[in-house]
Amino acid sequence: MDSNHEAVWHRLLSARVTRRGALRGAAAAGVATLLPLELRRAGASEPARPAGTAIQNRAPFRPIRPTTRDELVLPAGYRYDLLRAYGDDVAPGQPFGYNADFTAFFPIDVPDGGRSSQDGLLWVNHEYVNSMLAYGYREGRPKTPGDIAAERMAVGGTVMRVQRGQDGRWRYAADSRNRRITGSTPCRLTGPVAGSPGVGGAIQVIGTVGNCSGGVTPWGTVLSCEENVDEYGDPVTPGGFGLGWSEYTREHHGWVVEVDPFDPSFTPLKRTAMGRLRHENVAIRLAPNGLVVAYMGDDKRDSCVYKFISERAYDPGAPAANLQVLETGKLYAADFGTGRWVLLDYASEPRLRDATRPDGSRLFGGQADVLLDPRAAALLLGGTPVDRPEDIEIHPLTGHAYIALTNNNLHGNFHGQIVRLMEEANAADALAFQWDFFAVGGPQSGFSSPDNLLFDPYGNLWMVTDVTSSAAGDPQSIYGFQGNNSMFFFATEGSDAGKAVHFASGPVDCELTGPCWTPDGKTLFLSVQHPGEESESLTELSSHWPQQDGLSIPRPAVVAITGLPGWAPGRTFHGW
Amino acid sequence: MTVESLEALVDEYLRVIVRTRPWKRRREGESLSLLVRWADSHSRGLAADMEAGENALADRCATDLGLDAAARDDLGAAVRNLNHWAGARGYLDFDQRSSAPALRGSTRR
Numbered sequence: 001m002d003s004n005h006e007a008v009w010h011r012l013l014s015a016r017v018t019r020r021g022a023l024r025g026a027a028a029a030g031v032a033t034l035l036p037l038e039l040r041r042a043g044a045s046e047p048a049r050p051a052g053t054a055i056q057n058r059a060p061f062r063p064i065r066p067t068t069r070d071e072l073v074l075p076a077g078y079r080y081d082l083l084r085a086y087g088d089d090v091a092p093g094q095p096f097g098y099n100a101d102f103t104a105f106f107p108i109d110v111p112d113g114g115r116s117s118q119d120g121l122l123w124v125n126h127e128y129v130n131s132m133l134a135y136g137y138r139e140g141r142p143k144t145p146g147d148i149a150a151e152r153m154a155v156g157g158t159v160m161r162v163q164r165g166q167d168g169r170w171r172y173a174a175d176s177r178n179r180r181i182t183g184s185t186p187c188r189l190t191g192p193v194a195g196s197p198g199v200g201g202a203i204q205v206i207g208t209v210g211n212c213s214g215g216v217t218p219w220g221t222v223l224s225c226e227e228n229v230d231e232y233g234d235p236v237t238p239g240g241f242g243l244g245w246s247e248y249t250r251e252h253h254g255w256v257v258e259v260d261p262f263d264p265s266f267t268p269l270k271r272t273a274m275g276r277l278r279h280e281n282v283a284i285r286l287a288p289n290g291l292v293v294a295y296m297g298d299d300k301r302d303s304c305v306y307k308f309i310s311e312r313a314y315d316p317g318a319p320a321a322n323l324q325v326l327e328t329g330k331l332y333a334a335d336f337g338t339g340r341w342v343l344l345d346y347a348s349e350p351r352l353r354d355a356t357r358p359d360g361s362r363l364f365g366g367q368a369d370v371l372l373d374p375r376a377a378a379l380l381l382g383g384t385p386v387d388r389p390e391d392i393e394i395h396p397l398t399g400h401a402y403i404a405l406t407n408n409n410l411h412g413n414f415h416g417q418i419v420r421l422m423e424e425a426n427a428a429d430a431l432a433f434q435w436d437f438f439a440v441g442g443p444q445s446g447f448s449s450p451d452n453l454l455f456d457p458y459g460n461l462w463m464v465t466d467v468t469s470s471a472a473g474d475p476q477s478i479y480g481f482q483g484n485n486s487m488f489f490f491a492t493e494g495s496d497a498g499k500a501v502h503f504a505s506g507p508v509d510c511e512l513t514g515p516c517w518t519p520d521g522k523t524l525f526l527s528v529q530h531p532g533e534e535s536e537s538l539t540e541l542s543s544h545w546p547q548q549d550g551l552s553i554p555r556p557a558v559v560a561i562t563g564l565p566g567w568a569p570g571r572t573f574h575g576w
Numbered sequence: 577m578t579v580e581s582l583e584a585l586v587d588e589y590l591r592v593i594v595r596t597r598p599w600k601r602r603r604e605g606e607s608l609s610l611l612v613r614w615a616d617s618h619s620r621g622l623a624a625d626m627e628a629g630e631n632a633l634a635d636r637c638a639t640d641l642g643l644d645a646a647a648r649d650d651l652g653a654a655v656r657n658l659n660h661w662a663g664a665r666g667y668l669d670f671d672q673r674s675s676a677p678a679l680r681g682s683t684r685r
Contacts, residue, residue, distance in 0.1 A: 128595045139597070231596050234664065241589075241596050241661045410584055469594070470605055533598045 056458045057491035059501040060565050066446075066483030066502065068473040070543050072512075072528060073505040078563030080526075081170040082546055083122070083162055085557035086134065088172070090160050094180040097126030098134050098154035100527035100558045102214040102281070102452075102514040104222050106261050108161070111220075117518035118164040121177060121261045122525060123222045124558050125211035125514065129154040130533060131243075133553055143236050143244050151243060152183035155209050157224050159261045162560065170523065170560035177264050183207035183232075183245070186267060187257065190327045193272035196368035198251055205252035208268055212299070213281035213391055213452055213514065218292070218314055219322035221260050224268075225279035227299055229253035251372060256282055256296070258326060271326045274308045275344075275374035280390045281452070283401065287429035290314050292325050295401050297389030301408045303375060304383040305334040305392070305421075307341055309429050331374060332431070333383030334421070341431045344377045346370050355380055387413045390466070393453040395492065399426050402438060404450040406466050414478060415441030415448040418463070418490075439490060439498045443481045447488050447500045454515045457567055461490040462503070462515055464526075469509040469533045485511045487526070504561075507531040507545035507554070514558075522566035527558045583612050585667060589658050607647070607654035611637055630659045 061075035072080055084096040102125040107116040131137035135150045161175035184207050189195070194203045212227035233250060234242025255270035256279055274282075280299040287293055290313030296306045310329040315321055332341035346352045346367040355363040355376075364370050370377045379385060387408030392401055400422050407416040418438040424430035438461075441448045451466035464487045471477040473484040487504040491497050506512045510531040515524055532543030532554030543554040586608045594601045614637045634655040638648040661667075 130598050131596075132599050139599075228592075228595055230665075231592060241592055241657070241664075243596055409587060469598075470590075470602055530598070533594065534602050536599045536602065 056568070057460055057494045057496070059460075059489040059491075059503070061489075061501075061503060061563075063502040064505060066481065066486070067505045068475075068483050068508065069505070070508045070531075070545055072507060072545070072559065074561060074563070075503065078561060080559040080561045082548060083170060083172050083525075083558050083560055084124075084158070084160065085546055085548065085555040086154070087555065090158050090172075090180055091174075091178040094178075095153065096158055096160075096558075097124075097156060097180065097182070098129040098556055099127045099529045100158075100514065100556045101125040101127045101212055101529055102224065103516045103525045103527055103558060104214065104216050104261075105162075105516050105518055105523075105525055106220065106222075107519060111262060115519040117520035117522060120162060120518070121175075122158075122160055122162045122558070123214075123224075123259070123261050124158040124160070124527065125214060125224055126155050126157060127210060127212050127529065128228065130530065132538065133532065133535065133555075136538065148243075148245055149184075152207065152245065153180070154182075155211065156180065156182040156185060156207065157211055157222075157259065159259075159264075164523070164560075168562065170562070177262060179264050181208060181259065181268055183209050187270055188267050189252070189255075189270045189272055191271055191273035191371075192328075193276075193368045193371050197365075198368050198372045200249065200251075202249070202252060205249070205270065206247060207253075208257050208270075209253055211257070212279065215282035215284055215294070217258070217284060217322070217326075218286065218316070219319060219325075220262075221258050221323070223271075223282045223284075223294075224257045224259060225281055225296075226253050226255055226257060226270075227278045227280060251276070254279065256294075256326070258323075260323075269323075272368075272371055273327060273329050273331070275306060275331050276372050277306065277374060278303070281392060283392045283394050285394045285399065285401075285428040286314060288427060289429070291429055292329075293428035294326070295392040295394070295403075297392055297403065298375060299388055299390050299406075300375075301388050301410055302385035303389060304378045304385060305389045305403060306374065306378070307332045307334070331371065333374070333378035333381070334433070335382045336384040336386065336435060338382075339433050339435070341433070342378065342381045342383055344370055344374055344381065349381065351380060352377055387411065387416065390451045391453045393455055393461075395459055395461075396455050396457055397459040398492075399423070399428070402453055402455075402461060404453055404463065406451055407441075407449045416450050417441060418450050418453070418461075438492070439500065445498075445500050446482065446502065447486070448479050448482050451511070452513055452515060454517070456517070456521060459492050461492055462524075463488050463490065463500075464512040464515060466511050469511070469530060472511075473508060484508060487512050487515065508543040509533040509535075509554075510543070510545070510556075520566045522562065522564050524561040524564060525558060526561055527556070529556050531556065582615050585662055586612055586658065588667075589661055592661065603650060604654040604657065607651040608658060610641060610643075610647075610651065611655060614641055630655050 086098050088096045090096050104123040106121045108119040109116045129151045160178045161173040163173045164170050210227045210229040211224045214225050215223040232243045232245045233248030236244035254276040256274045258269045260266040277298040278300045280297040283295045285293045292310040294308040310325045312325050331344045335342050388406040390404045390406045392403045400420050403419045405417050417440045420438045421435045424432040449465050449467045450463050452464045454462040465485045467479045471479045484505050488500040511529045513529045514527040531545045535541045544552045634652040
């Protein structure tokens with residue numbers, strides 16, 4: 001990669017910030033001519049706004065003030081119920097994992113066509129483990145097999161039943177479908193990389209790790225994204241950065257993992273056709289011809305935005321066949337300089353076939369190698385390295401993709417932006433696009449470092465922030481204006497479009513993650529990840545949240561927030 | 577190694593530490609921030625200092641900054657850990673004329 005290439009994004013950034021007002025005006029004019037989004041296959045029910053329906057683009061709460069309290073602070077009239085915290089039982093012998101992240105609510109009656117907002121299965125990701133807070137690991141002593149078993153159990157995902165009682169409170173509920181998927185669960189590689197030399201010929205692999213955010217498919221499965229997967233197999237050394245897991249192969253991780261939450265015997269499927277990245281999340285949109293389009297961010301500074309287009313179409317009448325849709329397809333990277341999607345295809349791209357390492361050896365031996373390292377392929381072919389592309393979500397009314405660029409301190413972008421990407425002719429499978437800025441972080445806008453995004457059915461955007469825990473809540477830092485990591489509301493239409501309204505503030509050192517709705521919009525599930533992460537020892541705890549069951553050690557947890565008014569009668573929204 | 581790449585290296589290291597050893601992040605972060613700031617003002621001689629080894633680099637930085645014994649120990653430990661990690665990751669094996677290409681590059685090592 002040449003130095004000019006890496007500077008492209010920043011030149012673009014400067015130009016766009018200067019021209020932001022003009023561009024936003026142009027984009028707004030363009031929106032009126034865009035086709036409505038198709039969340040369903042052509043001919044299916046149209047989710048776009050019914051004629052005459054009033055837009056509800058005002059925040060349904062009175063904003064809170066920035067705070068550094070060690071609590072999940074919500075607006076007046078709102079409350080949260082703690083569903084599970086680290087170590088609580090999910091199923092016999094299967095405790096809730098550490099560092100809860102992405103959540104997805106599946107109405108319990110959805111297999112029968114229902115849309116319950118009182119009862120469902122909740123998927124929760126568990127991204128990584130803090131060994132000291134999780135099980136009292138003290139540096140300097142060797143890890144025991146029991147320590148590593150505890151770590152393996154603490155990552156992956158949870159499926160658990162949750163119910164809202166007559167008293168309006170949400171609670172965990174025992175159910176035969178409750179299960180943990182962990183760092184030891186057998187998984188299967190699918191697609192072009194499965195069985196290839198790059199994964200040692202493996203098809204069956206052990207465990208899933210680094211499960212950050214994710215997505216849901218139109219056919220009702222969850223997609224869990226493996227993000228930071230590098231350190232698990234490294235030895236625990238005196239200076240220490242590895243986790244010391246034996247039987248860990250790095251290339252078996254870093255994939256999008258598909259799971260059917262309703263089937264407790266389902267083997268998680270790692271979708272290699274979607275590439276091996278630091279996957280943040282997956283946002284799915286259907287093309288007019290039914291092909292499945294998945295937008296993905298590579299959560300790393302100076303990394304790219306990707307789009308996968310399936311080879312097969314989604315068929316609402318063929319549930320079994322839909323489980324093969326993500327096995328094959330084409331992978332593209334975004335070139336923001338030209339507004340084009342760049343195909344990462346070994347067979348048709350001589351620059352990939354000819355690419356060599358400094359020692360003269362070939363960088364890629366085939367498409368499997370390209371999928372094992374799409375970042376190198378993307379940068380080689382002109383994909384634009386951007387400032388930590390994290391969550392991507394699709395506006396339910398316009399079809400535009402909103403991309404959280406969290407920050408990039410390497411280039412002086414300390415507060416990040418939310419970029420809006422508009423496909424040509426508003427077709428999800430288009431190969432050209434326009435883009436602009438929706439919101440720019442900083443003291444002037446009240447938020448910093450956007451991360452997970454969530455739309456409501458009116459097209460309002462809800463966003464959580466990811467300021468590093470060493471600076472979040474520090475009044476002396478440049479992030480002091482925001483208080484602790486928080487959640488914000490943005491209208492995307494009207495005079496207040498793009499203005500941040502403060503909804504929630506998390507406990508000390510935490511990051512709020514994984515927001516999702518019930519279909520009626522009256523409950524918001526949310527994870528509280530790594531509270532107290534900056535604690536240097538068990539006697540110097542920076543947080544004690546959630547302070548339940550007599551425990552003062554902070555514990556990551558998932559909560560259900562109520563007090564929301566919900567959607568207008570007749571309107572349901574479940575994000576998939 | 578350029579100053580920019582040292583900063584990138586430290587930043588990436590702290591992102592890893594927060595996942596595997598979060599209790600070390602604050603202390604090591606403070607020490608390595610001192611190192612980066614010091615390196616920024618000594619960019620001309622940095623390559624030679626680094627070639628002299630991690631201990632010599634930490635010693636010179638600590639001396640120039642007038643660190644007390646405890647801070648000097650913290651800095652030395654942080655630099656050793658950084659070097660160990662960067663070596664294991666292959667991040668030190670790159671074209672020193674460019675700006676941290678290894679950190680922007682391949683997911684495969």
